Amino acid sequence: MFAVTATQTDPDNPLAGLTLGERPEPEVPDGWTTVTVRAAALNHHDLWTLRGVGIRQDRLPIVLGCDAAGVDEDGNEVIVHAVIGDGPDETLDPKRSLLSETYDGTFAERVAVPRRNLVPKPAALGFEEAACLPTAWLTAYRMLFDKAGLEPGSTVLVQGAGGGVATALIALGRAGGYRVWATSRSEEKRARALDLGADQVFESGARLPERVDAVMETVGQATWDHSLKSLRPGGRIVVSGATSGAVPPADLNRVFFLQLSVVGSTMGTRDQLARLARFLEQTGTRPVVDRTLPLTEAREGFAAMEKGDLFGKVVFTAGG
Numbered sequence: 441m442f443a444v445t446a447t448q449t450d451p452d453n454p455l456a457g458l459t460l461g462e463r464p465e466p467e468v469p470d471g472w473t474t475v476t477v478r479a480a481a482l483n484h485h486d487l488w489t490l491r492g493v494g495i496r497q498d499r500l501p502i503v504l505g506c507d508a509a510g511v512d513e514d515g516n517e518v519i520v521h522a523v524i525g526d527g528p529d530e531t532l533d534p535k536r537s538l539l540s541e542t543y544d545g546t547f548a549e550r551v552a553v554p555r556r557n558l559v560p561k562p563a564a565l566g567f568e569e570a571a572c573l574p575t576a577w578l579t580a581y582r583m584l585f586d587k588a589g590l591e592p593g594s595t596v597l598v599q600g601a602g603g604g605v606a607t608a609l610i611a612l613g614r615a616g617g618y619r620v621w622a623t624s625r626s627e628e629k630r631a632r633a634l635d636l637g638a639d640q641v642f643e644s645g646a647r648l649p650e651r652v653d654a655v656m657e658t659v660g661q662a663t664w665d666h667s668l669k670s671l672r673p674g675g676r677i678v679v680s681g682a683t684s685g686a687v688p689p690a691d692l693n694r695v696f697f698l699q700l701s702v703v704g705s706t707m708g709t710r711d712q713l714a715r716l717a718r719f720l721e722q723t724g725t726r727p728v729v730d731r732t733l734p735l736t737e738a739r740e741g742f743a744a745m746e747k748g749d750l751f752g753k754v755v756f757t758a759g760g
Contacts, residue, residue, distance in 0.1 A: 441462065441463060441464075441465055441548055441549040441550055442460075442461070442548065442735060442736065443462070443463035443503045443547060443548035443549070444459075444460055444503065444504050444548070444735060444738045444756075445458075445459045445460075445463060445501045445502065445504065445547075446458065446489050446495070446500060446501060446540075447500060447501040448500065449492030449495065450491070451491045451492055451493075454742075455739065455746065457490050458504075458738075458739060458742055459501065460735075460738060460739065463544075465550065466548070466550055466551060466552035467552060469552075471554055471555060471556075472552050472553060473512060473513050473553065473554075473555050473558070474512075474513060474550050474552050475508065475511065475512050475518060475520055475550065475551050475553060475558070476510045476511045476549065476550055477508045477548060477549060477550060478508075478509055478510045478511065478567035478571075478757065478758060479508065479566075479567040479568045479571035479755055479757050479758070480507055480508040480546040480547050480571050480735070480755070480756045481508075481571045481575070481576070481604075481753050481756070482738075482742065482745060482753070482754040482755070482756065483506055483576060483604065484604075484681070484683060484745065485506055485538065485540070486504045486505065486540070486545075486742070486745075487746060489502075489504060489541075490504075490742075494541060495541060499541070499542065502541075502545070503540065503544035503547055503548050503551075504540050504545050504547045505545035505546035505547035505548070505551075505756075506538050506539050506540055506545060506546060506574060506575045507520070507522060507546060507571050507572065507573070507574040507575050507576075508520040508546035508551060508574075509565075509570035509571040509573075510567065512558055516558075516560065517560070517561040518559060518561055519558070519559040519560075519561050519570045519574060519713065520539070520546060520551065520557060520558065520559075520574060521553075521557040521558070521574055522538050522574045523536055523537075523557075523707050523708075523709075524536060524542070524553075524557070525537070530710070531708065531709060538575075539551070539553070547756060548735075548758070549735075549758050549759065556710065557710060559714045561717065562717050562720070564720075564721045565720060565726075567757075568729060568755045568757065569720075569726055569727050569729070570717070572608075572727035572729065572753045572755065573713060573716055573717060574713060575604075576604030576605045576607075576608050577604075577608040577612070577716060577727060578707060578712060578713050579608070579680050579705065579706075579708065580605050580608035580609040580612050580656075581608075581612060581708060581712060581719070582705050582708035583605075583609065583656055583678045583705045584596070584609060584612055584616060584656070584678075585612075585616065586705070586708075586712070587678045587703050587705045588654045588676060588703075589654075589676060590618065590654055592617030592618060593618070593619065594653040594654065595618070595652040595653050595654075596609075596618045596619070596620050596621070596653065596656060597622070597623070597648070597652045597655045598610055598613070598620060598621070598622040598623070598633075598656045599622075599623050599644075599655065599667060600623065600624060600644070600658060600659040600663060600683075601623065601624040601629050601630065601641065602624055602626065602629040602632075602633075602750065603750070604752065604753045605656075605680060606622070607633075607751065607752045608728075610633055610636045610637055610638050611636055611637055611725050611727075611728065612719075613637070614637030614638070614725075615637075615719070615723040619639050620639055621638060621639060621640045621641070621642065621648065622641050622642075623641070623643065623644045623645075623646070623663070623666075625644045628751075630642075630643075632751050636728060644662070644663065650672075651671055651672035651673075651675065652675065653672060653676075654671075654675055654677070654678060655667040655670055655675070655676075655677045657677050657679045658679075658682075658683065659681070659683055659684050660679075660682025660684045660686055660688065661682065661685030661686065661687065661688040662684035662685065663684070664689070665688065665689070665691065668691050671698065671700055673698045673700075674698070674699050674701075675698075675701070676700070676701040676702075676703060677700065677701070677702050678703050678705050679704050679705065680705045680706065727752070727753055728751065728753065729753050729754075730750045730752040730753060731744070731754055731755075732754075732755045732756075733754065733756055733757070734756065734757055734758075735756045735757065735758045738756055741754035741756065
């Protein structure tokens with residue numbers, strides 16, 4: 441079968457290890473099944489893997505990709521939950537992994553997954569839309585509706601409008617009744633954030649009209665100081681990523697004096713993925729897709745992500 445594989449890692453030139461071509465059919469352990477992939481979405485996780493982050497070298501070569509929607513062995517249209525783990529909240533399992541870390545991922549014509557990781561795809565969602573949900577959109581859903589602890593009408597600041605999680609946060613926040621503010625260095629991305637549902641947009645680091653109830657932080661070092669200074673006393677930062685660096689100055693004096701909360705959030709559960717799919721079905725909210733490419737042209741999508749030349753998700757399509 442055709443697949444997109446990491447064959448080596450290079451922190452400075454990640455695309456050097458990106459290989460497109462034939463791979464063996466997936467092995468199917470007991471309790472697992474195969475899904476014929478119709479669409480799969482690209483994440484920063486895939487680039488980090490090519491840089492050598494979060495992957496054991498003895499796992500190479502490995503098929504990349506966390507997200508997919510397709511058809512199971514019984515002909516059901518499904519969404520693939522990317523977290524492989526046990527317990528009522530698999531994201532808290534110390535031995536958890538994502539597809540493409542220990543097991544081959546979704547950038548292939550077929551992928552093997554645990555049966556319990558399959559979520560029914562609502563008929564109202566296309567395969568390309570559904571493929572965007574398991575990582576970026578599920579991460580945003582958990583950040584907003586689980587970790588933030590906010591009531592509708594609260595003000596949320598989304599740092600770094602443009603990425604997959606950030607665009608999901610804007611769209612979900614709007615649909616969930618929050619007042620959503622967003623930042624970006626790019627005037628074009630600020631304008632698109634307004635179109636997506638943000639109430640106000642600001643240049644990165646700009647002083648805000650008032651302090652916010654919560655900040656959704658995926659950028660990390662470049663925006664951390666601004667995130668802390670943007671919070672009202674007692675406010676909360678929900679962190680799910682650090683694409684610009686993971687060790688900013690903590691500014692602990694501000695944290696304790698203003699009684700701020702810093703909450704980590706990683707992915708989401710299978711049940712939350714099912715609720716997210718229903719939420720989109722009920723509200724009409726849909727993922728923002730920057731571009732759709734056949735799996736055979738995956739290198740173009742990786743290159744665009746490496747350059748930051750995106751607003752929304754890159755989706756790869758595969759034959760059925």
